[in-house]
Amino acid sequence: MAKKKASDFRYNTGETRVPWAAVGENYNADDLMSVVEFLMQGSGAAYDKAIAEVREKVNALSKVSAPPMKLSLDTKVAQVEEQTDAYLGTTGSTFVTNCTAGFEIAYRYCGIGPGDEVIIPAITFIATMAYPLAVGAKVVFCDVDPRTLNLDPKDFERKITPRTKMVVPVDIGGYQCDWDEIMRIAKAHNITVLDDAAHGFGAEYKGKKLGTIADFTAFSMHEVKNITSFGEGGILTTNIDSFRPYMKRCRFFGTTFEKRIKNWLYDVELMPGKYEPFVALNSSTTEIQAIGLMNQLSRVDAIIAERAANAKYLTERFAENDAIIPQLLGDDEIKPTFHLYQLQIDPAKAGGDIQDLKKKLEVKGVTNIPHFGPLYRFSLIQQLGYDVDAIAASCPNTEEVFYKRFTHLPIYDLKREQLEYMADAILESVSEMQAGK
Numbered sequence: 001m002a003k004k005k006a007s008d009f010r011y012n013t014g015e016t017r018v019p020w021a022a023v024g025e026n027y028n029a030d031d032l033m034s035v036v037e038f039l040m041q042g043s044g045a046a047y048d049k050a051i052a053e054v055r056e057k058v059n060a061l062s063k064v065s066a067p068p069m070k071l072s073l074d075t076k077v078a079q080v081e082e083q084t085d086a087y088l089g090t091t092g093s094t095f096v097t098n099c100t101a102g103f104e105i106a107y108r109y110c111g112i113g114p115g116d117e118v119i120i121p122a123i124t125f126i127a128t129m130a131y132p133l134a135v136g137a138k139v140v141f142c143d144v145d146p147r148t149l150n151l152d153p154k155d156f157e158r159k160i161t162p163r164t165k166m167v168v169p170v171d172i173g174g175y176q177c178d179w180d181e182i183m184r185i186a187k188a189h190n191i192t193v194l195d196d197a198a199h200g201f202g203a204e205y206k207g208k209k210l211g212t213i214a215d216f217t218a219f220s221m222h223e224v225k226n227i228t229s230f231g232e233g234g235i236l237t238t239n240i241d242s243f244r245p246y247m248k249r250c251r252f253f254g255t256t257f258e259k260r261i262k263n264w265l266y267d268v269e270l271m272p273g274k275y276e277p278f279v280a281l282n283s284s285t286t287e288i289q290a291i292g293l294m295n296q297l298s299r300v301d302a303i304i305a306e307r308a309a310n311a312k313y314l315t316e317r318f319a320e321n322d323a324i325i326p327q328l329l330g331d332d333e334i335k336p337t338f339h340l341y342q343l344q345i346d347p348a349k350a351g352g353d354i355q356d357l358k359k360k361l362e363v364k365g366v367t368n369i370p371h372f373g374p375l376y377r378f379s380l381i382q383q384l385g386y387d388v389d390a391i392a393a394s395c396p397n398t399e400e401v402f403y404k405r406f407t408h409l410p411i412y413d414l415k416r417e418q419l420e421y422m423a424d425a426i427l428e429s430v431s432e433m434q435a436g437k
């Protein structure tokens with residue numbers, strides 16, 4: 001096996017007689033084959049033959065190749081960040097372990113802790129509010145717009161107090177929030193805006209990509225999102241010019257190699273926060289994660305286009321029954337990512353509510369995704385001493401839409417006949433409900 005290059009970001013030793021490579025184990029042909037067999041699974045004679053051929057080739061390759069210089073935070077991570085910046089129109093985007101780790105940097109920038117309030121939409125995923133809950137800050141649940149399920153700017157404004165430091169709108173399903181209103185209100189109250197765009201990579205709002213609008217935006221590259229970096233990953237962007245140079249340092253303890261302390265190769269500094277400096281933690285990503293993301297990034301527009309076409313098909317089919325309230329398709333100003341298809345029904349017209357429809361869909365073998373609901377219903381909210389009934393009473397739209405009106409449908413990588421079956425099954429089920437069946 002060829003020699004690993006004696007270089008690391010902390011130990012740039014150049015040509016040495018005793019190489020740096022001695023500190024870690026390299027990957028070999030067996031390791032790589034395990035990954036190939038994991039990513040490309042199968043069985044049967046044809047599969048076994050193909051795998052045996054690949055194994056032979058990989059073994060040959062291993063004899064004439066060298067291992068990579070680094071596995072964590074190196075040129076591939078930098079390259080995928082450049083690609084992201086070019087795509088989003090940002091600078092300084094930072095590839096982190098996952099979207100939640102991106103949130104954490106933004107929350108720490110604002111020094112969120114006991115006594116502070118963070119406003120989040122009531123309907124989202126637990127990740128949105130985990131950090132403020134973990135550090136003893138108060139999470140304030142904002143009601144949602146019943147049509148989009150996104151944070152309702154009017155309720156946001158009502159729920160602001162002198163202790164409100166942040167608001168975290170979510171572009172649920174990849175459909176954009178009312179960004180003009182949210183940013184206007186937040187600015188007037190000196191509230192930092194973190195966009196939970198876990199579903200929104202590539203979405204456009206009035207000619208600008210998400211990632212360029214809020215103070216911070218975090219995207220998820222978890223395996224269930226539109227694109228992934230081998231199962232986990234996140235991108236954080238900021239619009240705060242003074243903080244942008246620190247973003248990548250916040251991913252690795254605030255280290256700097258431009259400054260060295262005595263007998264060390266680097267220094268570690270506090271990172272500048274909005275109110276006070278803070279200690280940064282570690283949310284480093286690997287070169288493999290970066291490679292996993294690169295090709296997917298170059299396909300993202302095609303992925304969104306396929307999703308948009310499927311969403312358009314369903315929305316057009318549902319026009320024949322006015323009890324069905326279909327996914328909004330966007331327009332010149334709003335270009336969603338169609339991460340999920342939001343299906344709503346009007347219980348007054350449908351002769352039943354979404355729970356009735358969900359039961360019928362289950363019988364017909366149509367998957368739905370009841371994954372995003374009122375977070376204040378989780379046990380931990382009550383366990384932390386929140387008054388759940390009072391919160392529910394302050395979020396009437398949330399209660400109505402979650403229990404009575406909406407679910408999400410998958411819309412990607414479906415065959416035409418699967419899409420048609422899904423549309424038929426939903427139309428048929430709603431007709432049955434209307435007929436009292």
Ligand SMILES: *Cc1c(COP(=O)(O)O)cnc(C)c1O
Nearest residue numbers: 098099100125127198220221222
């Ligand atoms: C997936 C998801 C997250 C968290 O993303 P991770 O990359 O898994 O940390 C946050 N918010 C919403 C709405 C999500 O769906």
